[in-house]
Amino acid sequence: MNALLSLRDVWVEYGEKVVLERVNLDVAAHSFVSVVGPSGAGKSSLLRVILGQERPSRGSIHLDDAPLAPECGPDRGVVFQRYSVFPHLSVLRNTMLGLECTQAPFSARLFGSARKAARDEAVAMLEAVGLGHSLDLYPAQMSGGMQQRLAIAQALIKRPRILLLDEPFGALDPGIRSDMHTLITKLWKDYQLTIIMVTHDIREAFSLGTRVLAFDKRRHDPHAPHRFGATAVYDLTLDKKTQQLPPDNGGITLDTIRNTMEDVA
Numbered sequence: 492m493n494a495l496l497s498l499r500d501v502w503v504e505y506g507e508k509v510v511l512e513r514v515n516l517d518v519a520a521h522s523f524v525s526v527v528g529p530s531g532a533g534k535s536s537l538l539r540v541i542l543g544q545e546r547p548s549r550g551s552i553h554l555d556d557a558p559l560a561p562e563c564g565p566d567r568g569v570v571f572q573r574y575s576v577f578p579h580l581s582v583l584r585n586t587m588l589g590l591e592c593t594q595a596p597f598s599a600r601l602f603g604s605a606r607k608a609a610r611d612e613a614v615a616m617l618e619a620v621g622l623g624h625s626l627d628l629y630p631a632q633m634s635g636g637m638q639q640r641l642a643i644a645q646a647l648i649k650r651p652r653i654l655l656l657d658e659p660f661g662a663l664d665p666g667i668r669s670d671m672h673t674l675i676t677k678l679w680k681d682y683q684l685t686i687i688m689v690t691h692d693i694r695e696a697f698s699l700g701t702r703v704l705a706f707d708k709r710r711h712d713p714h715a716p717h718r719f720g721a722t723a724v725y726d727l728t729l730d731k732k733t734q735q736l737p738p739d740n741g742g743i744t745l746d747t748i749r750n751t752m753e754d755v756a
């Protein structure tokens with residue numbers, strides 16, 4: 492595989508607590524990787540080290556064959572479940588800010604033709620996420636679904652090489668969630684995105700992803716639960732044409748993951 496992102500023998504440890512161990516992963520460009528696993532399995536920790544918010548305790552991460560820059564840059568975009576947008580800025584200003592920070596890192600202000608170009612680009616991106624008529628609204632005036640559309644626009648305006656989604660639709664009602672699934676699938680295709688999405692919803696993982704990774708511990712020490720970390724225990728590439736969706740499920744346990752992976756494989 493010609494990997495866009497490669498993790499080699501990555502470990503994440505907090506003091507004596509091992510959260511992730513021996514994670515080896517190659518992510519191809521334009522893939523949509525869903526990451527599932529029980530609560531506490533280290534899914535968000537995985538996203539944090541890819542994002543550059545934290546450094547792995549061991550191992551290496553390469554993006555486009557170059558070691559990952561230690562700080563989070565415009566090559567990686569992220570959308571969290573909540574609170575990604577700036578409440579004191581309008582929809583348009585929230586979106587333009589990404590371009591202003593990249594093009595004018597000290598002042599975060601653009602002037603003249605550069606400002607007009609940034610405004611036009613932000614308007615086009617907001618139209619792409621369905622917020623073309625909401626440019627002057629503030630986040631408090633918007634629904635949760637609209638705020639997540641804005642968070643996606645904010646992340647995509649910087650044209651990231653890789654887009655990380657941490658439970659992005661987890662707080663939304665089912666109808667809105669389904670609209671967001673349609674939107675993210677369209678954006679993924681239109682912008683040729685590479686996406687890694689953490690989700691607790693196994694159906695969402697399978698319906699959106701081209702590949703599903705399940706994280707869990709391979710080994711347990713009942714006397715010292717912190718001693719071993721999680722890694723990718725299942726790694727399934729999906730054939731979108733023949734794909735069967737798993738039934739709706741409640742919370743994710745290793746059994747639901749195992750059964751689903753075995754049924755769908």
Ligand SMILES: Nc1ncnc2c1ncn2[C@@H]1O[C@H](COP(=O)(O)OP(=O)(O)OP(=O)(O)O)[C@@H](O)[C@H]1O
Pocket residue numbers: 505508510528529530531532533534535536537
């Ligand atoms: N800064 C930290 N210091 C110590 N322990 C941490 C720190 N950050 C995370 N952890 C621990 O690492 C483990 C994995 O956390 P993480 O949030 O990555 O799991 P998760 O799979 O995303 O969980 P969830 O599905 O509940 O969101 C948890 O036990 C958590 O308490």
